[in-house]
Amino acid sequence: MTSPLEQKKIKIAGPSVVTANRTWDGIVVYRTAANGWSAELSEAAIVRNSDEAKALLAESVADDVGAIGPYIAPVRIGEDGKVQPGNLREQIRRTGVTIGSPVQV
Amino acid sequence: MYAYDEIDRTLVNERVSEFRDQVKRRLSGELTEDEFKILRLQNGVYLQLHAYMFRVAIPYGTLASNQLRALAHVARKYDRGYGHFTTRQNIQFNWIKLAELPDALADLAEVGIHAMQTSGNNMRNVTSDQWTGVAPGEIEDPRIWSELIRQHTTLHPEFSFLPRKFKIAITASDHDRAAIKIHDIGLKLIKNEKGETGFEVLVGGGLGRTPFIGKTIKHFVHGRDILSYIEAILRVYNQYGRRDNIYKARIKILVHELGIEKFSREVEDEWQHIRNSSLQIDDEVIEDIRSRFTYPAYEKLPHMPDELRQAAADPGFEAWRKNSVAPHKVQGYSIVTVSLKPIGAPPGDATAEQMDALADLADKYSFGEIRVGHEQNLALPHVAKRDLPALWKALNRLGLATPNVNLITDIIACPGLDYCSLANARSIPIAQELTRRFSNHELANLIGRLHINISGCINACGHHHVGHIGILGVEKNGEEVYQITIGGRADESAALGNLIGPGVKFDEVADVIEDVVEAYLALRERPEELFIDTVKRLGVEPFKERVYATR
CATH class of the missing domain: 3.90.480.20 (Sulfite Reductase Hemoprotein; domain 2)
Structure with missing residues (x-):
């Protein structure tokens, strides 16, 4: 759950993605293999070593109009191949607050 | 207004x-x-x-x-x-x-609201006692001074690129509801022996990673000199405050490292250069600001109207009245705190429907005015006592009459990991679970005044250091872990809480707090001894023993 603000060195311990927030509305997005952004984690490009992560992050940072604050986040890949967030912070970003909203939306 | x-x-x-x-x-x-x-x-x-x-x-x-x-x-x-x-x-x-x-x-x-300086390294929103202008015993209405400082500091170029954010809080009452001792500058409005208005000025308070209680830098600054004195403090801060390390950039670090005596000498030197300048405030300026405030046309009303006497038979009303209704400076009126802490809900949240309805109630019962308190509740500052029963019924229908103001379920909590990018752990679910554990009103009343404050990271937006019970969420090996402190307080006797022991896991927090409260109920000398006083008398040890003996 390290804050991205503290993410100084790129060193990954397992499968990871690049995530950010879309510039015009702020929603959570993931960098895709097609040089774009998607709101679906399942469409995220998966990187497995530091060089890949560095390259994907550099490309993401360059797309400043598309999304802001990109950083590398860990994911877990299940036996069925489904991609899941790798920690609680990313789980909350993906599925929303863990509390009931005061207003049903 | x-x-x-x-x-x-x-x-x-x-x-x-x-x-x-x-x-x-x-x-x-x-x-x-x-x-x-x-x-x-x-x-x-x-x-x-x-x-x-x-x-x-x-x-x-x-x-x-x-x-x-x-x-x-x-x-x-x-x-x-x-x-x-x-x-x-x-x-x-x-x-x-x-x-x-x-x-x-x-x-x-369109209604005169903005978001200027609610973020960034500048002078933030000037905060105050939410009962200003209506609290009995207040020395003078400090809103005039708050407004003066707001005007002077808004978009002030010298204060727009400070080493770090800067917060001022003001009170004019002996009982501090504005937490002035944990602000960069705390101002307490007082009168000198000649009856002139001025301020005791505190500096260097703050929470976060390195918490400090503010220290008095000057016992009396005349009202006409308050802008120049604040400016002198800010100039010293601007000159010497650290910009190389965000964790050491707040004025509290500068005051701590220089020492209050040296810091105050620096301020005094700077002040002598500017105090007799255009920053000196004419009475006309103050009167002009005063004249732009409108004040309610209070009626002459009885201290105990029939409506209130009759409603006293309703235990639901009485439970609410006892902790949500406070004395007003004008006979026949009350200050009503509107709890934004319903059982099981996020502290401080209000829906659009609640805000609209409360605005209508403010028009009907409080001269169209609403206050926001730092405890994350709202207040209606001018309610005629005869209207209290009707207001209570209306608030109840809106879910805004939980009778828990100042009780254990009146929890202050930051948004935590559910919303905040800086957080390491969740705050709101902890608050929700605690309100469920202590939802029984008789139990909450038996416990009495007890403030729980929760922060989801060391930045301390939930003011956990000064909670009677403070809960700080941290991350350890990928898990949420919570450190518990007791003995903190944010009022005129402000103090930082002390850690009771090792951190506990998310699922254990409510059990631990129950243990702390049970220990208090067993240890207090009499029912009137508040939790905070029992902790002061006995220290952390008996609580620590109770919590960790079986863990």
């Missing part, structure tokens, strides 16, 4: 136009995020976990009913139908779209 003049209105409207242009240039790519970030922060726009977060200023916690309706409108039209009142008397919207922000700001500007 203070009525903005043409200068204020022009400034707010120009700011909206300016920000609209900045957003347009950002979305077109003309501005990079690096270039835009400081501009959005100066307009209260953060990036949080799920979206942008928009923080709107409520200067010294005072709102008119039409302003509350405008906040409800923003919640409904641009956000997800609710807002979150903060410990800085602001309101935050959690799901705002950058592209729509200029429109939201324009809608707020």
Whole structure:
């Protein structure tokens, strides 16, 4: 759950993605293999070593109009191949607050 | 209420136009995020976990009913139908779209609300006792001075690029409801022996990673000199405050490292250069500001009206009245605290419907005025006692009459990991579970006054250091772990709490707090001895023993 603000060195311990927030509305997005952004984690490009992560992050940072604050986040890949967030912070970003909203939306 | 003049209105409207242009240039790519970030922060726009977060200023916690309706409108039209009142008397919207922000700001500007300086390294919203102007025993209405400081510091170029953010809080009562001792500058309005208005000035308070209780730098600064004195403090801070390390940049670190004596000498030297300048305030300026405040036309009303006498037979009403209704300086009136802490709900949240309805109730029962307290509750400051039963029924229908003000379920909590990009752990679910554990009103009453404060990271937006019970969420090996402190307080006897032992896991927090409370009930000398006094008398040990003996 390290804050991205503290993410100084790129060193990954397992499968990871690049995530950010879309510039015009702020929603959570993931960098895709097609040089774009998607709101679906399942469409995220998966990187497995530091060089890949560095390259994907550099490309993401360059797309400043598309999304802001990109950083590398860990994911877990299940036996069925489904991609899941790798920690609680990313789980909350993906599925929303863990509390009931005061207003049903 | 203070009525903005043409200068204020022009400034707010120009700011909206300016920000609209900045957003347009950002979305077109003309501005990079690096270039835009400081501009959005100066307009209260953060990036949080799920979206942008928009923080709107409520200067010294005072709102008119039409302003509350405008906040409800923003919640409904641009956000997800609710807002979150903060410990800085602001309101935050959690799901705002950058592209729509200029429109939201324009809608707020129509009622004189803005988001200037609710973020960034500048002078933040001036906060105050939410009972200013109505609390019995208040030395003088400090809103005039709050407004003076607001005007002077708004967009002041010298205060726009400080080493770090800077917060001022003001009170004019002996009992400090504004937590002035944990602010960068705390001002206590007092009178000198000649009966002249002035301030005891405190400096260097603050929480976060390195908490300090503010120290008195000057026992009396005459009202006419308060701007120059504040400016002198800020100049010393601007000159010597650290800009190389964000964790050491707040004025509290400077005061601590220099020592209050040396720091005050530096301020005194600077002050001598500027105190007899244009910063000296004429009485006319004060009177001009005073004249722009409107004051309620109170009626002459009985101390104990029949309506109140009859309603006293209703235990539900009495439970609410006892902890939500406070004495007013005018006979026949009361100050009503509106709890935003329903059992099982996020502390400080209000829906658009609640805000609209409360604005209507303020018009009907409180001369159209609402206050926001740093405890994340609202208040209606001018309610005739005869109207209390009707108001209670109306608030009850809205879910705004939980009879828990100042009790254990009146919890202060930051948004935590559910919303905040800085957080390491969740705060709100902890608060929700605690309110369920202590939902029995008889039990909460038996426990008495007890403040629980929860922060989801060391930045301490939930003021955990000064909670009677403080809960700090941290991350350890990928798990949420919570450190518990006891003995903190944010009032005139402000103190930092002490850790009771090792951190506990998310699922254990409520059990631990129950143990702490059970220990208190067993240890207190008499029912009137408050939790905070028992801790002061006995220290941490007996509580620690109770919590960790079986863990």
